Amino acid sequence: MTALRIILLSSLIVCAVAASFSKRLLTSVVIYMAFSLVMAVIWLILESPDLAITEAAVGAGVTGMLFYIMLKKIRSIQTTARPDDDRDGEQD
Amino acid sequence: MSREDPRYAGSRWDKLARWRRGEYDPTAGRLELREPDFAPRDELQKLRKYAAQTERDDRYELGLDTRLRGFRRVYLAAAGLLAVFLAALLLVTVSWLPQFGDYTAPEHNEVARRYIEQGLEETGAVNIVAGMILDYRAFDTFGESCVLFIAVCCVLMLLRVDKEEDPHSMAAEDMSDRYFEPHREVILQMAARVLVPVSLVLGIYVVLNGHISPGGGFSGGAIIGTGLVLYLTAFGFERTGRFMNETTVKLLTVSALTFYCFAKSYSFYTGANHLSSFITPGVPGAILSGGLIVYLNICVGVVVACTMYCFYVMFRKGGF
Amino acid sequence: MGSSILTNFEEIASVLLFVIGMIDLLVQPNLVKKIIGLDIMDSAVYLFLAAKGYIAGRAAPIVTDGILDAAHYINPIPAGLVLTGIVVSVSVSAVMMALTICLYREYHTLNLDEIMMLLRRREADETLRLSGRNGEGTPS
Numbered sequence: 001m002t003a004l005r006i007i008l009l010s011s012l013i014v015c016a017v018a019a020s021f022s023k024r025l026l027t028s029v030v031i032y033m034a035f036s037l038v039m040a041v042i043w044l045i046l047e048s049p050d051l052a053i054t055e056a057a058v059g060a061g062v063t064g065m066l067f068y069i070m071l072k073k074i075r076s077i078q079t080t081a082r083p084d085d086d087r088d089g090e091q092d
Numbered sequence: 093m094s095r096e097d098p099r100y101a102g103s104r105w106d107k108l109a110r111w112r113r114g115e116y117d118p119t120a121g122r123l124e125l126r127e128p129d130f131a132p133r134d135e136l137q138k139l140r141k142y143a144a145q146t147e148r149d150d151r152y153e154l155g156l157d158t159r160l161r162g163f164r165r166v167y168l169a170a171a172g173l174l175a176v177f178l179a180a181l182l183l184v185t186v187s188w189l190p191q192f193g194d195y196t197a198p199e200h201n202e203v204a205r206r207y208i209e210q211g212l213e214e215t216g217a218v219n220i221v222a223g224m225i226l227d228y229r230a231f232d233t234f235g236e237s238c239v240l241f242i243a244v245c246c247v248l249m250l251l252r253v254d255k256e257e258d259p260h261s262m263a264a265e266d267m268s269d270r271y272f273e274p275h276r277e278v279i280l281q282m283a284a285r286v287l288v289p290v291s292l293v294l295g296i297y298v299v300l301n302g303h304i305s306p307g308g309g310f311s312g313g314a315i316i317g318t319g320l321v322l323y324l325t326a327f328g329f330e331r332t333g334r335f336m337n338e339t340t341v342k343l344l345t346v347s348a349l350t351f352y353c354f355a356k357s358y359s360f361y362t363g364a365n366h367l368s369s370f371i372t373p374g375v376p377g378a379i380l381s382g383g384l385i386v387y388l389n390i391c392v393g394v395v396v397a398c399t400m401y402c403f404y405v406m407f408r409k410g411g412f
Numbered sequence: 413m414g415s416s417i418l419t420n421f422e423e424i425a426s427v428l429l430f431v432i433g434m435i436d437l438l439v440q441p442n443l444v445k446k447i448i449g450l451d452i453m454d455s456a457v458y459l460f461l462a463a464k465g466y467i468a469g470r471a472a473p474i475v476t477d478g479i480l481d482a483a484h485y486i487n488p489i490p491a492g493l494v495l496t497g498i499v500v501s502v503s504v505s506a507v508m509m510a511l512t513i514c515l516y517r518e519y520h521t522l523n524l525d526e527i528m529m530l531l532r533r534r535e536a537d538e539t540l541r542l543s544g545r546n547g548e549g550t551p552s
């Protein structure tokens with residue numbers, strides 16, 4: 001049991017570090033959703049299923065979706081506003 | 093790779109050597125700052141004595157200003173130092189905390205015992221956490237639902253594009269919304285036809301069973317919200333506008349919140365400390381057993397679902 | 413150095429996550445990364461809270477077949493706190509994202525340092541223009 005806890009917690013930390021070091025925004029958002037999923041499993045191990053369902057439905061589900069929509073919106077503002085020079089300043 | 097090697101010219105080591113000598117500036121040409129449309133420098137001198145205390149224009153070049161680059165390095169060092177110090181401090185305190193999972197820890201006190209022992213017969217909720225959230229601490233959850241409502245208002249204010257005020261930006265929004273249209277609609281629509289009812293039924297189940305099995309208003313509402321979002325992505329705004337347009341979302345949210353407020357204020361006057369009230373905890377385990385909890389769960393579920401749906405619509409098109 | 417550092421893995425992990433999130437907030441210039449950093453800090457605090465409520469060898473706080481004594485279940489109070497916390501942190505990040513979209517619509521960049529630079533440049537232009545008006549003519 002403690003081995004499983006250690007593995008999950010270390011994967012949490014790896015996800016957190018990876019999310020902040022990844023170059024593209026899309027990958028850091030996907031890694032953040034994986035982080036939230038691992039967090040949902042940890043809630044289960046800590047014997048609080050309420051939190052697991054809420055974290056899974058709200059953490060990975062809604063926050064991830066909002067991140068996608070925001071990146072999509074930024075890309076659409078970028079292309080509609082300045083169709084001429086496709087700047088690669090923001091990697092998304 | 094020795095220096096005489098022809099490929100050395102463009103290699104990293106060469107860049108590094110030149111950067112150390114100060115000839116190669118990695119940020120030159122990489123920044124998209126617009127060129128300053130200032131007059132030539134001498135004319136600028138003339139203007140300076142009239143102008144208020146304006147800094148020199150290369151102050152704003154991100155990479156070039158040595159003072160800024162120095163600050164950046166100090167800032168990074170300070171952030172690292174603060175992080176290491178905070179981590180060490182917290183880890184020391186963590187090492188003095190009670191062991192993980194031992195029952196003698198001070199926070200397992202009489203409050204938790206009271207909730208568990210009298211929770212069932214007072215609130216009628218089998219799931220003690222749901223009973224705690226929606227009956228003992230219903231006022232706190234009411235505040236939390238208001239936080240969700242305020243978040244929706246903030247996003248509405250920030251991203252809303254009004255049809256009447258500026259039709260131009262509304263047209264721009266519609267045009268940029270076309271950007272979101274999935275190219276091959278059929279696949280998404282087939283998948284949505286299967287998935288949307290499943291997720292809505294699951295969401296309703298999770299909301300209704302909030303006081304029996306784990307779940308409750310929040311997660312159920314989020315599942316229903318994402319189900320509606322999937323329907324909207326697949327079938328577009330016109331078809332969802334039939335049942336989920338602006339008025340229904342507003343109506344649903346406000347009515348759910350007001351019902352929550354009246355239901356809870358009623359039970360404040362009657363339900364607490366043995367005053368008579370017709371809300372009975374009912375048979376534990378049955379669907380309608382949690383007294384007010386089922387209805388409050390439904391209200392919270394409705395608020396959360398409308399909030400998530402409204403976030404999505406506001407982010408995508410700024411209007412319903 | 414107390415003895416319980418060998419067993420409190422969750423607390424150690426939550427401290428590390430908190431610090432990682434804080435570094436993210438402090439150092440990353442990109443706005444989206446800052447939002448992710450703040451979410452990681454949120455999750456770290458919730459992990460700490462829920463780990464404090466856990467009691468080894470006891471079941472989740474759902475009354476099963478009528479057992480009512482408190483020695484059978486874990487402490488439900490942190491679970492209640494964290495449940496509302498998770499939903500609040502979603503609405504906080506939603507408002508942050510809305511602000512990021514507005515900033516991007518205005519400054520066309522997600523890099524906060526560049527936004528500050530553009531802001532200061534506009535102030536300087538503004539002062540120049542004002543001074544230019546009471547001086548003789550504005551710069552070309």
